[in-house]
Amino acid sequence: MQLLIKKAIILSPGSKFHAKKKDILIKNGVIESIGDQLAAKSARIIEAKNCYISIGWFDLFADFCDPGNEQKETLLSGSHAAAAGGYTDVCLIPNNQPVTSGKSAVEYIKSKSDLVTLHPIGSVSKNTEGKDLAEMYDMKLSGALCFSDGKKPLQHTGLMLKALQYIKTFQGTILQIPEDTSVAPHGLMNEGLISTQLGIQGKPAISEWIMVQRDLELLKYTNSSLHLTGISSKRSLDLIRQAKKQGLNISCSVTPYHLLFSDSSLNTYDSLYKVNPPLRTEADRKALIKGVEDGTIDCIASHHIPQDWDAKVREFEYASSGMIGLQTVLPMLLQCEAKVNIERWIEMLTTNPRNILKVAYKGIEEKQPACLTVFSTSEKWRFNEQSNLSKSKNSPLFGHELTGKVLAIVNNHRTAIYE
Numbered sequence: 001m002q003l004l005i006k007k008a009i010i011l012s013p014g015s016k017f018h019a020k021k022k023d024i025l026i027k028n029g030v031i032e033s034i035g036d037q038l039a040a041k042s043a044r045i046i047e048a049k050n051c052y053i054s055i056g057w058f059d060l061f062a063d064f065c066d067p068g069n070e071q072k073e074t075l076l077s078g079s080h081a082a083a084a085g086g087y088t089d090v091c092l093i094p095n096n097q098p099v100t101s102g103k104s105a106v107e108y109i110k111s112k113s114d115l116v117t118l119h120p121i122g123s124v125s126k127n128t129e130g131k132d133l134a135e136m137y138d139m140k141l142s143g144a145l146c147f148s149d150g151k152k153p154l155q156h157t158g159l160m161l162k163a164l165q166y167i168k169t170f171q172g173t174i175l176q177i178p179e180d181t182s183v184a185p186h187g188l189m190n191e192g193l194i195s196t197q198l199g200i201q202g203k204p205a206i207s208e209w210i211m212v213q214r215d216l217e218l219l220k221y222t223n224s225s226l227h228l229t230g231i232s233s234k235r236s237l238d239l240i241r242q243a244k245k246q247g248l249n250i251s252c253s254v255t256p257y258h259l260l261f262s263d264s265s266l267n268t269y270d271s272l273y274k275v276n277p278p279l280r281t282e283a284d285r286k287a288l289i290k291g292v293e294d295g296t297i298d299c300i301a302s303h304h305i306p307q308d309w310d311a312k313v314r315e316f317e318y319a320s321s322g323m324i325g326l327q328t329v330l331p332m333l334l335q336c337e338a339k340v341n342i343e344r345w346i347e348m349l350t351t352n353p354r355n356i357l358k359v360a361y362k363g364i365e366e367k368q369p370a371c372l373t374v375f376s377t378s379e380k381w382r383f384n385e386q387s388n389l390s391k392s393k394n395s396p397l398f399g400h401e402l403t404g405k406v407l408a409i410v411n412n413h414r415t416a417i418y419e
Contacts, residue, residue, distance in 0.1 A: 130152065192263060
């Protein structure tokens, strides 16, 4: 197949074509030529206003629910949603049934890679029970990219210490949602004025930043590598900023919805906004935006958590947490009022996550295999039953017209075009 992308601004730092508007011809998954006014017989042509092309987007934290909860998502449906959202690579958390806690589970997920490359995240503890270390080295040899207990953050300080020490033997990385679950274990949203007004049991921000503080101390002691994801509070960000100044090997990511929404979105008891970590105050949201602007936040992580209809359409207290997000990351970021240009957003979606996990990548150059995302910052589309490729639809953006559209991805010698 031949694909000709016309008049696209190339975002590929280090490439001689970076920030230039060019035509790109791709043939059988390889960048054939980059130039001006290219032509090719029988090629599919993409030409759009405000068109950009970057290396393929990379997500650090998504749940495809497979195996075990395929009614919510499967590896196939999740891959389709990821591709339509611009992602060529997705890291999958281990909270499946069975848990990604051994060689066979890692190999099962890797074998399902196709257009989208699936990267299994191996569990830190056996079956994410938080008691004993899993066979992380075996999983690493089988293809696990990093290690985490996913939606069940490690509570045991001694076990976290051992994990950080152990991964140093193979230059691994621990990925953690920072949350002390013993602090307000029944909290349903951020503890604050809004939760008081609504009469909903809250979860204070200290449950997050006290764990950030613990993990940073362990990181300093071990001189290991740690990535904190789902950062939601100003205090957490301040601690990470200080740790970076001290030279610790710490990185962090934020979800698009924590940049866009605050706890005031829950004023109508809408369970679509019930997520974990919870949406915090407007002051916290603005602090996160500041963290994007000053570079403290390294990456955008989708935290794509599918939930079926029964899990969301029920009393707020009993509704499950989570929001799908892979397909809507671009329009959510474009809605955010952060004073950054498109290059900064793309850096947070492409090179930064790869550098954190030590994944090799090549820039956009001629004669190289293509790993590309093509998108427009001005194209409009409606997120609805027809366009949604996930098996779930637990998103507050469902049914809305959005600005910012992925036009195509090319990866693993395969191409998907979205018209």
